[in-house]
Amino acid sequence: MRSLRRNDRFLMAIACLFLAGKIKESPRPLHKIIEVAYTLRAKTDTKRLEKMKDQAFMDQIHEHVVRAERVLLCTLGFDFDVQLSYQRSLDILKRLNLLERKEEGDQSMSQLTVNFLNDCLRTTMCLQYTAESIAAAAVSLAAYVRNVEVDHGEIWKYAQKELAEEILGEMFSLYEAALMAQQVWPK
Numbered sequence: 001m002r003s004l005r006r007n008d009r010f011l012m013a014i015a016c017l018f019l020a021g022k023i024k025e026s027p028r029p030l031h032k033i034i035e036v037a038y039t040l041r042a043k044t045d046t047k048r049l050e051k052m053k054d055q056a057f058m059d060q061i062h063e064h065v066v067r068a069e070r071v072l073l074c075t076l077g078f079d080f081d082v083q084l085s086y087q088r089s090l091d092i093l094k095r096l097n098l099l100e101r102k103e104e105g106d107q108s109m110s111q112l113t114v115n116f117l118n119d120c121l122r123t124t125m126c127l128q129y130t131a132e133s134i135a136a137a138a139v140s141l142a143a144y145v146r147n148v149e150v151d152h153g154e155i156w157k158y159a160q161k162e163l164a165e166e167i168l169g170e171m172f173s174l175y176e177a178a179l180m181a182q183q184v185w186p187k
Helices: 009-023 030-042 046-051 055-076 086-095 109-120 131-145 152-158 161-184
Strands: none
Touching: 009 030, 009 055, 030 046, 030 055, 086 109, 086 131, 086 152, 109 131, 109 161, 131 152, 131 161, 152 161
16 A cells, blocks of 8 residues: 655645545535635634635646645545445344444443444554454444353454454554553543
């Protein structure tokens, strides 16, 4: 996989927004996306806001974003059929008879699993691993958090055990980092 480190992350973010609109069949004009992104980035920087009025500058940014889009497309291998893990996790919960299990005042197993899956979407896991593996890891983590006994053999039918354990490790690291950040920066 190609590294995006050599590219301006701000331009790559604009390219991602532009490409996402195309993929989800709700495209937005590139000049509007650039305008909004630069306005949000500049906020009170009057020099940057003045630059946006210069058509040559905006044309140059437009070209950079189009190049960034090409880099993004090549990096992703033009593969936009990313399978999400939601349905697969519900299937696993259903087979384990955990779909509607809920204690007084607690989230249901399905809601907790979905929360873990949502957090995974903030990472690159959905690009690295199969939807089945991520679903199995999320169900396993939800069972662990809720102290629910589950047949892990049944869970591992949906994914390779080693792969799901690797994903679990990444999930634990994600939450561990979040907990450390809370301890360093208390509210």
